[in-house]
Amino acid sequence: MIAQVLEAQGLLTAFAFIGLVMGLSAAVSRYLTFGRIHGSAIAVLAGLALAWAGGSMTGGTHGLADIPMLSGIGLMGGAMLRDFAIVATAFEVDVAKARAAGLYGALALALGLVLPFTVGVLVALAYGYTDAVSLTTIGAGAITYIVGPVTGAALGANSEVMAISIAIGVLKAILVMAGTPFLARVMGLDNSRSAMVFGGLMATTSGVSGGLAATDRRLVPYGALTATFSTGLGCLFGPSLLYLAVRALIGG
Template identity: 55%
Template sequence: MISEIISTLFTKYPLVGAFGAVALIMLVSYWFANVIGQKRMGSAIAIVVALILAFIAGKFTGGSKGISDITYFSGFALLGGSMFRDFAIISTAFGAKLENLKKAGLPGSVALLLGVVFSFIVGSLIAYAMGYHDPVDVATIGAGTVTFIVGPVTGTALGASSEIIALSIAAGVVKSVLTMIITPFIAKAIKLDNPTTAMVYGGLIGTTSGVAGGLAATDPKLVPYGAMTATFYTGLGSLLCPSIGYMFLKLFL
């Protein structure tokens, strides 16, 4: 009877359950960060813990939505979904200084264009080197390397097979996950410590979730600047990859 009541609680109040579970993950992660003497790493550790839990949940349930595929934790899909994510990202812009944005305007725009082109070319070259020679396949994988949204958008537009589209999503997810994990470690080396480089970083990497997670773990004050350019990246990628990008590849293949 007791266990029945407990399971009712989890299924009746999924969002509340997700708040509680995230609080617990963060409590343990910040405690661990404190123990190893790296206070600033708390949120990075919490993100990695959540990714590990998502991996375990994915193996266990066979689903594609991590922890939220477990009935008791379905609230994660709401709390971590795009609605709350965007609402909270926008709020972080409060307090950003207009002068900083003006100063970073030029490097931010250059980074945005170069970032999309660079990722698309790198992804396409690797796809070609690994045995994909059809321009549609190469363009789709290259677009997936831009972000895991641009990949399927491009693949669908060009009529790629679902296996290629899945690969393109995987490439984008690898980028996003890798960004969340390694950003705080290399922040110093790439001088990621002021709003200008944060905007350049957002424009070059582009994956909104990766950039937001990586910056949150590095220095939460930089989140609004990086997230701002990153949100334009997927749009620009969806625009360039299936059109100019594909035509460019067709010249060579």
């Protein structure tokens, strides 16, 4: 009976459940780390841990959302509401500040495509992949888990390479989400310009928005703005320019 109600009112269950997670995380932050680790950072880590638990229990690929009672979390954390909330944060963007990042932002966008792509291609080479399509698809996955499969589909990569490409992108997003709050000080993430550079370089919108949210909420719109453009550029250049570059270097 209870399970039935919770499942039928999925989104409300998700609001209540995530509220509970946020509350517990705030308490852990205050009493166990004495405020040193931000409550949001703990909440994001808790979310990832719960996703692991959910995935292990059900054998599914959607973390907690594969548990029928908690399926509403899939809607709450899905693309529609995520994009809606990200766009809402743009309301706080200071136009003068966004403009000041100009050249740096553009440089970060370009580096955000080339650097992770190169790392991905080199690692794939080291693990014995030699054809340009597989190398490009795996390299594109190191940009984001959206760019990877889009590139792979456009180039006709096989499903094993696609899965690897997506997995690299997902792991990258997870690492950025979890690592950013701890390395924020080293990276100088305390102003709008570095947040825009960070967004452009990391490219993964979910990783950037999660990581910045856990660091300083005011930085989110600046990072998310460049990250979404980075992802878009990746989808554009992955199957075209980057593929042609790899083919020219590898020859095949």
